Amino acid sequence: MEIVKSLPRGFSLSKLLDHFIPAEIQVNAESHRRARMFMLSHVFGPILGNTLPLYLFVMNISRDYRAAVFFFSILLFWAYPFALRKTSRYQLLAFLSVQNLIFCALWACYAYGGVSSPFLPWILIFPLLAFLYLPPQGMVRNVLLAQIFGSVFIFMALCFDGETLPYVDLDQLQVIGMISMASVAIYFAMMSLYFAKMFHEQREFAHELNALVSTSDNLRNLTAAANQASAAKADFVAGMSHELRTPLNAIIGYSQLLLEEARDEEDEETVTDLGHVHKAGSALLGLIDDILSYSRIEAGKMPLNPSYDMAHSHMDSWLRDLEPVLASRAFTVEVEGQRGLDLPLLTDWAAVGATVKHLIAGIVTQNHGGRIVVTLAPRGRGLQWTFTDHAPDGEARVVAISQEMFEHTGDMSASKYGGTGIEIALSYKYAQLLGGSIEAATLGDGHPVMRLFVPDRSPSQQLAA
């Protein structure tokens, strides 16, 4: 009793049916549904069907080969579930099962009354059952219809062409005739309900599909509107930045000019004051540039220009650019990891530089005095930069940055720039633009780290990814 043994605990009809259905058929919902209907008919059909030959036998109406053929042809249906489990050939077995059904019904008609047989109404269920198991389309449909009508035609020909039918007392078949008619009526009612339910579900599905299409259209329109708004915002920010930059350029330029003149005249007091003006103007210009870059990335207006190169070629230049901010905060930067420095990578190195510089600037901005160790190492299909912060209170700062910027990146308003600095937010945006990522963590020894991953954009790596 293989079935009982391997059935899972907590019996259910679905589990019993699925026990015979191979996994590859269960993968497809439509095939699985058809296979379940097939199993349902074949597991319980013979129990109900064989009541007819058993009735004929018990009531002493037919205790000969006719009832035996009828009985065993029905019993044969139990072989199909096992055959399906063994072979997985659903279509072939469904096709054979339809032949089996045609034979059972036509044999009963032939053996018990010909065209007057009480089993004649069963002919009606041939197409219903056939197209319940198999798709009603293509070659399968044509072959099935030809076979059903061909078989019925042959049966009719046998009945009307003088072929001697086995003798049967039709009066004795009145009760079984009523049972047979009632069974066919019940079966038809069940099938009608089943198909009606299918039509209803199909209508509901079409209705839901229309609603989804409508919702999808609305979402597309809203997305287009949002994109337009985003582009308009980017244009506004770009325009504003330009308007701000022009007078700021004049302030910075004139302060430089006056500084040069004051230095020539050795007027130290004026040099100091003008130095403050120049420094403040430069800081403001940097902030405007950062906001403009952030806005351009958000609006998708920052194109990438990838090229093959190594971090080694750029690192010194980037650190030189950072010298003023590092000096003002009394920070030093150490670079480690020769393999990472020498790793050739196809990426936008200008954007990588912007990411690295803003990340370091963001780390040092909130503190005074410390050391950052930058470690480069190959990771997967790209390069990982680890920035270990050895500054006092570094951990608290990185946690704050992490919470403020990374958990709420969708809600970065201008008011937040004053909190932890735009540098980290902008480096995060640059990393996204490069297809990479930034994460904050704390090492086992308590030192906070920020990790930047920059992927290789070469076609082979993209294909592999």
Added chain:
Amino acid sequence: MTKILIVEDNEMNRDMLQRRLERKGYEVVCAVDGPQGIAMAASARPNLILMDVALGDLMDGWEATIAIRGNPATATIPVIALTAHALESDRLKSIEVGCADFETKPVSLPQLLEKIELHAR
């Protein structure tokens, strides 16, 4: 003495750059828009042109550079483009239209002087 033509529509930027370069010993002439810049490149025959990219409605700095490059009399004068943004696309466009170099505003005078010395004929 090296003669430099500044093509810049913003009066303050023009005045500031002119004064800073003159303090460094250069002879400086100025044009306020593209057409005037093209004309002065031919008439003043500078050793180098500093060309602002955003020159207003008449003509931008890249168009003016193309016109200067197209005139045999001025085709060899090196042009350094001055742009507001340090974008790679701006740098590539500048090189594409025939600029010898590219500098972002506000200009870093030591850096600009290096480029002037490198390119001035």
